[in-house]
Amino acid sequence: MSDQHHSAADLLRELFPDTHRELFGEAASERAPTLGLYEVADGRLALVHGDQLAEFTPIAPKGSSALHCDLCHYTRSRSEAQIYRVVVAARRTRYITLCSPTDPCQKRAGVGGLTHLADRIFPIETVHSE
Numbered sequence: 001m002s003d004q005h006h007s008a009a010d011l012l013r014e015l016f017p018d019t020h021r022e023l024f025g026e027a028a029s030e031r032a033p034t035l036g037l038y039e040v041a042d043g044r045l046a047l048v049h050g051d052q053l054a055e056f057t058p059i060a061p062k063g064s065s066a067l068h069c070d071l072c073h074y075t076r077s078r079s080e081a082q083i084y085r086v087v088v089a090a091r092r093t094r095y096i097t098l099c100s101p102t103d104p105c106q107k108r109a110g111v112g113g114l115t116h117l118a119d120r121i122f123p124i125e126t127v128h129s130e
């Protein structure tokens with residue numbers, strides 16, 4: 001039994017029910033991965049680490065210089081990467097550049113790369129709307 005696995009899957013199910021079904025199936029939360037980036041609706045990504053989850057929202061890049069992937073550290077052209085905005089606290093936002101698509105990028109980066117990325121994002125301060 002692992003509470004961590006359960007809470008990551010539960011959080012994902014709550015926020016992105018369709019993605020949760022795709023990733024974990026209807027009754028497979030025990031086997032849910034605890035670290036990874038998952039494509040969700042509208043071009044967004046969800047970074048899951050243990051019981052934490054961060055939402056990456058794609059933004060239009062400014063300028064025309066090459067992009068540097070923050071996960072696998074390859075240099076990418078504009079068409080090969082995407083910049084994401086991640087709200088980590090009420091008034092703090094991080095910008096993360098990632099290869100597109102994310103699957104081969106995550107394979108290149110491996111668990112070590114994903115852990116490093118997660119360490120830059122988490123913990124996220126819960127933002128309450130007022």
Ligand SMILES: [Zn+2]
Nearest residue numbers: 069072099105
């Ligand atoms: Zn990459």
